[in-house]
Amino acid sequence: MVEMSKTPIENSTPVVDRKTVVIVDNVVVTYRVFASGKKITASTARVKRSGKLREVEAIRGVSLVAYEGDSIGVIGTNGSGKSTLMNAISGLLPIDSGAVYASSRPSFLGVGAAMIRELSGEKNVILGGLALGMTKAEVTAKFDAIVDFSGLREFIDLPMSTYSSGMVERLKFAIAAAREHDILIIDEALAVGDSDFRKRSEARMRELAAGAGSVFLVSHSMKSILDTCNRAIWLDKGLIVMDASAREVCEAYAAFVGAPLDD
Amino acid sequence: MSIAEQVAENKLQRIGERPRLREYIRESWQRRTFAYTLARFNLQASTAKSSLGVAWLVLVPALQIMVYGLIFGLVLGNTRPANFLPYLITGIVLFQFVAGSFADGAKSITANASLVRSLNFPRALLPASAVISNVYRIVPLTGLMLVALVALGEPITFNWFLIVPDLVLMSCFSAGLAMVAARLTVHFADLNQLVPFITRVAFYSSGIFFSVDKLAAGHPILNPILESNPIHVYLAIARGSLVTGYSYDLYQWGLGALWALASLTLGFIYFWRAEEKYGRNV
Numbered sequence: 043m044v045e046m047s048k049t050p051i052e053n054s055t056p057v058v059d060r061k062t063v064v065i066v067d068n069v070v071v072t073y074r075v076f077a078s079g080k081k082i083t084a085s086t087a088r089v090k091r092s093g094k095l096r097e098v099e100a101i102r103g104v105s106l107v108a109y110e111g112d113s114i115g116v117i118g119t120n121g122s123g124k125s126t127l128m129n130a131i132s133g134l135l136p137i138d139s140g141a142v143y144a145s146s147r148p149s150f151l152g153v154g155a156a157m158i159r160e161l162s163g164e165k166n167v168i169l170g171g172l173a174l175g176m177t178k179a180e181v182t183a184k185f186d187a188i189v190d191f192s193g194l195r196e197f198i199d200l201p202m203s204t205y206s207s208g209m210v211e212r213l214k215f216a217i218a219a220a221r222e223h224d225i226l227i228i229d230e231a232l233a234v235g236d237s238d239f240r241k242r243s244e245a246r247m248r249e250l251a252a253g254a255g256s257v258f259l260v261s262h263s264m265k266s267i268l269d270t271c272n273r274a275i276w277l278d279k280g281l282i283v284m285d286a287s288a289r290e291v292c293e294a295y296a297a298f299v300g301a302p303l304d305d
Numbered sequence: 306m307s308i309a310e311q312v313a314e315n316k317l318q319r320i321g322e323r324p325r326l327r328e329y330i331r332e333s334w335q336r337r338t339f340a341y342t343l344a345r346f347n348l349q350a351s352t353a354k355s356s357l358g359v360a361w362l363v364l365v366p367a368l369q370i371m372v373y374g375l376i377f378g379l380v381l382g383n384t385r386p387a388n389f390l391p392y393l394i395t396g397i398v399l400f401q402f403v404a405g406s407f408a409d410g411a412k413s414i415t416a417n418a419s420l421v422r423s424l425n426f427p428r429a430l431l432p433a434s435a436v437i438s439n440v441y442r443i444v445p446l447t448g449l450m451l452v453a454l455v456a457l458g459e460p461i462t463f464n465w466f467l468i469v470p471d472l473v474l475m476s477c478f479s480a481g482l483a484m485v486a487a488r489l490t491v492h493f494a495d496l497n498q499l500v501p502f503i504t505r506v507a508f509y510s511s512g513i514f515f516s517v518d519k520l521a522a523g524h525p526i527l528n529p530i531l532e533s534n535p536i537h538v539y540l541a542i543a544r545g546s547l548v549t550g551y552s553y554d555l556y557q558w559g560l561g562a563l564w565a566l567a568s569l570t571l572g573f574i575y576f577w578r579a580e581e582k583y584g585r586n587v
Contacts, residue, residue, distance in 0.1 A: 142321055143312045
C-alpha cells in the first residue's frame with residue numbers, strides 16, 4: 043500500500059477502474075535564489091554584492107496519479123514542498139523537468155494577498171469571476187450566491203485592504219467554488235476560516251469531488267483531511283514519503299511528528 | 306500501461322505548457338471583458354482616495370500644459386513653433402497617452418503579482434488592460450483638447466474626424482509597446498527604474514514643444530530617424546488635421562499604420578512566448 047518516492051507510474055496499477063484525471067510524472071522544481079553566501083558580521087553588515095546564485099530543490103522528483111472522484115490530502119512539515127507541488131500541478135509555476143498531465147487546467151486556490159486590495163469585495167468578485175472565465179451574465183447571476191456563501195454581505199462594499207486574512211480567504215473560496223471545476227487545488231486556504239465556514243466549505247469540496255472532479259487539499263489540520271479526503275500524500279524534503287488512504291497516512295504522520303491525530 | 310498510453314486514453318493535456326498562438330488569441334478574446342472591467346475598476350481606484358476624484362484625470366494634463374506653456378513659451382522665445390499653444394496642447398495630450406500606456410504596461414504583471422500567482426488566465430490581458438485604462442483617459446481628454454483648440458481660435462473642420470483613426474493607430478502601437486515592456490520588466494526588474502528615462506528621451510525627441518523638423522533638417526542620418534519616430538508620425542497627423550498652419554504627408558498615414566501593425570503583432574508574440582514563465586518570476 044505504501045508507495046515510496048520515485049515509484050515508476052507503470053507499477054502503480056489502479057485499484058479500481060476509474061478515469062485518470064491527473065498524472066504527475068517525475069516533477070522537479072528548483073528555485074534559483076540570490077544568497078549572500080557569507081554570514082553577516084558587524085563588519086560585513088553593509089550589503090555586499092559577493093552573493094552567488096543558490097539553488098534550492100523544492101521538489102526532487104515526484105510522481106503520482108489522481109483518479110476521478112479522488113480527494114487527496116497533502117501533508118508535510120513547513121518547507122516540505124507542498125505548496126510548490128500544488129503550484130506546479132496547477133500550471134502556475136513552471137517546472138524544471140518531468141511533466142504534469144491533466145484532463146483540464148486545474149483551478150488553484152491558495153493563501154496570500156487579496157486579488158486587488160484597493161478594490162471593494164464586490165468588484166473583486168466580479169473580476170475574479172471574469173478571470174476564471176465566467177461571462178458577465180454568469181457573474182451577475184451567481185453574485186448573490188457567492189456573497190452569501192462567503193457570509194460577508196455587510197462588508198462587500200468595503201475595500202479588500204480592510205478585510206482580515208480570514209475574510210479574504212472566505213471570499214476567494216466563495217468565488218472559486220461558484221464554478222464547477224474538474225480539478226480543484228486548495229492550498230491551506232481554509233485554515234483561516236472559522237469553524238462554521240470550514241464546515242460549509244468542506245461540504246462544498248466534497249460536492250466538487252463527487253461531481254466527476256478531483257480535489258487536492260493542502261492542510262496542516264489532519265482533521266479536515268480525514269473529514270474530506272479519501273487519500274493522502276505525505277511529502278518531506280521534496281519527495282513523497284507515503285501515498286495511501288487518508289487514515290493510514292495521517293496516523294503515520296501523527297506518529298512521526300508526535301502529535302495526536304485529532305488535531 | 307505507460308504514461309503516454311494513459312495520457313492518450315484519458316485525453317489528458319500537458320499542464321504548464323504555453324498554449325498555441327491561435328488558442329491563446331481565442332482565449333484572450335473570450336475573456337476580454339476581464340480586461341475592460343479591470344481597466345475601469347483600476348481607474349476608479351486610482352482616484353478614489355483624493356477628494357477631487359476623477360477630476361484629476363483632466364487636471365493633471367491641464368497643469369502640465371500650463372507649466373510647459375509658460376516655461377517653453379518664455380525659453381524658446383522666437384524659436385518656438387508657429388501657433389505655439391495649439392501645437393503644445395496636442396503634443397502633450399497625445400504623448401501622455403503613449404507614455405502612460407508604456408509605464409502602466411511595464412508595471413502590469415509585476416503590480417498584479419498576486420493575481421498572476423493565484424489565477425490562470427491569459428496574461429496578455431494585463432498589459433491590454435493597462436492600455437485600455439489609458440484609452441478611457443484619453444477619450445475625455447481629447448474632447449477637452451478640442452474645446453481648448455476652439456477657445457484658442459482654431460476653426461472646426463471635417464479634418465478633425467481624422468483624430469479618431471489616428472488614436473486607433475496610437476492605441477495599437479501602445480498595446481504592442483506595453484506588452485514588450487510588461488515582459489521585459491518581469492525578466493529584469495531593474496528596467497522599471499529606466500522607464501522614466503526612456504519616457505523623457507521619447508518626450509524630447511518626438512517634438513512635443515519644439516519642431517523636430519528644424520532640429521535635424523538636412524542631416525542625412527538623424528533626420529530620417531527622427532522623422533520615422535512613431536510618436537512623431539502620430540503627432541504630425543494629429544496636428545496636420547487639427548492645427549492651422551500644419552500639414553502632413555499622405556505617406557505618414559502608411560508609416561503610422563505600419564508602426565501600429567508591427568508593434569501590435571510583434572509585441573503580442575513576444576509577450577506570448579514567455580506566457581508559461583510569468584508565474585515564476587513575479
